[in-house]
Amino acid sequence: MRQLTPNFHEREFACKDALRGKTSPPFCNGSVGKGISQELVNGLQQVRDKVGKPILVTSGYRCPAYNASLSGAASQSKHMKGTAADIRVDGMTSEQLMKVVEELNLFTGRGLYPGQGFVHVDVRNGLHGSVTRWVKRINKPYQGVTSFKGLV
Numbered sequence: 001m002r003q004l005t006p007n008f009h010e011r012e013f014a015c016k017d018a019l020r021g022k023t024s025p026p027f028c029n030g031s032v033g034k035g036i037s038q039e040l041v042n043g044l045q046q047v048r049d050k051v052g053k054p055i056l057v058t059s060g061y062r063c064p065a066y067n068a069s070l071s072g073a074a075s076q077s078k079h080m081k082g083t084a085a086d087i088r089v090d091g092m093t094s095e096q097l098m099k100v101v102e103e104l105n106l107f108t109g110r111g112l113y114p115g116q117g118f119v120h121v122d123v124r125n126g127l128h129g130s131v132t133r134w135v136k137r138i139n140k141p142y143q144g145v146t147s148f149k150g151l152v
């Protein structure tokens with residue numbers, strides 16, 4: 001595990017399976033798979049610089065077994081490719097954090113999880129490019145969101 005940018009170390013993105021006692025195959029025991037996308041982390045560093053406070057990675061890499069064990073996780077989740085992160089910042093709502101992401105216009109997958117305190121970001125089309133947005137309230141997903149401006 002190594003330092004990826006000034007404020008992000010690879011270990012912060014490790015699969016959280018071991019925290020649930022899942023350390024045997026088919027689980028990966030806290031690995032980062034084939035590695036974390038540098039483009040993703042470069043974007044996170046820009047958000048970190050703008051916010052001026054630590055960004056907590058609540059979910060980075062997920063091995064397929066761990067992803068499958070999570071209720072509500074997408075079967076083709078970008079987390080399994082090391083190209084996605086769920087992030088939060090102490091003292092900020094998910095809406096406030098997403099507003100920073102929108103202002104910086106970073107990440108091509110942006111998911112807002114109101115009331116859960118985190119946002120999902122990924123680099124499915126790179127750091128800049130065609131953006132896919134969604135809002136997911138518990139039991140109430142909204143697909144096809146084209147802007148978060150009315151929500152933040």
Ligand SMILES: [Zn+2]
Pocket residue numbers: 015016017027028029030031062063064066
């Ligand atoms: Zn794992």
